[in-house]
Amino acid sequence: MVVQVNPRTRHNKAMEGSQQKVEVNILLLGAESVGKSALTVRFLTRRFIGEYGNIESIYSHNDRIDGREICFNVWDSICPQNGEGAGLISDRQLQWADGFILVYSICDCASFNVVQQQVQRIRQAKSKFPGAPPIIIVGNKRDLQHRRTVSSEEGRLLALSTDCGFFEISAAETYHGVLLVFHELLDLIREARALKKGAAGIKGIVRSMSAVFGRKRTE
Numbered sequence: 773m774v775v776q777v778n779p780r781t782r783h784n785k786a787m788e789g790s791q792q793k794v795e796v797n798i799l800l801l802g803a804e805s806v807g808k809s810a811l812t813v814r815f816l817t818r819r820f821i822g823e824y825g826n827i828e829s830i831y832s833h834n835d836r837i838d839g840r841e842i843c844f845n846v847w848d849s850i851c852p853q854n855g856e857g858a859g860l861i862s863d864r865q866l867q868w869a870d871g872f873i874l875v876y877s878i879c880d881c882a883s884f885n886v887v888q889q890q891v892q893r894i895r896q897a898k899s900k901f902p903g904a905p906p907i908i909i910v911g912n913k914r915d916l917q918h919r920r921t922v923s924s925e926e927g928r929l930l931a932l933s934t935d936c937g938f939f940e941i942s943a944a945e946t947y948h949g950v951l952l953v954f955h956e957l958l959d960l961i962r963e964a965r966a967l968k969k970g971a972a973g974i975k976g977i978v979r980s981m982s983a984v985f986g987r988k989r990t991e
């Protein structure tokens with residue numbers, strides 16, 4: 773079973789108009805050993821392989837969703853260290869990403885704190901997005917209920933209070949939950965792009981109107 777919160781109504785895909793290929797850059801962040809690589813590999817290959825090593829990489833994955841070609845570029849980051857520096861996100865990462873998957877382990881309170889810091893950091897970097905940058909918070913390792921230290925409620929509340937999506941999943945147990953996470957983020961990214969386009973259109977109209985009316989006033 774997957775626990776889920778949708779921050780907004782689902783994106784109307786008709787908003788994007790043409791049938792061009794869509795490319796999205798997705799950055800996975802979170803503390804050490806929470807399952808970032810496990811999520812990435814599950815999404816790319818449908819498999820859970822158990823051990824992943826400590827490799828940072830960007831993978832490309834093409835898919836066809838609702839008749840449209842989608843290219844997912846997935847950056848599986850490594851966390852430099854737990855503790856003080858764990859919540860850091862580089863400017864390059866912020867610049868690159870269209871959307872974020874912030875992963876914690878439901879068995880590790882410290883990893884939940886890291887996600888809290890990372891949400892704040894992303895929310896502060898507003899220049900790139902007109903609204904809130906799309907973020908999905910993921911509580912991973914849901915199969916380890918007996919070791920749970922972060923309740924579903926805590927995860928859900930954090931997501932609601934910061935306008936993020938929220939899922940609890942087990943990358944070890946199912947492919948479906950992981951797929952839902954990436955597809956929900958794709959929807960949010962497309963919605964954010966449509967809003968950005970709309971905002972640019974409105975700005976253009978306002979500029980044209982003030983050019984006309986502004987000139988009239990000075991005549």
Ligand SMILES: Nc1nc2c(ncn2[C@@H]2O[C@H](COP(=O)(O)OP(=O)(O)OP(=O)(O)O)[C@@H](O)[C@H]2O)c(=O)[nH]1
Pocket residue numbers: 802803804805806807808809810811821822823824825826827849850851912913914915916941942943944945
């Ligand atoms: N039980 C369980 N174990 C998991 C799950 N996801 C990942 N793991 C295990 O957790 C450990 C760490 O997983 P990784 O995917 O390497 O974690 P990471 O966040 O990429 O770690 P770093 O690259 O060190 O930052 C591995 O032993 C995985 O097999 C899960 O859903 N359930």
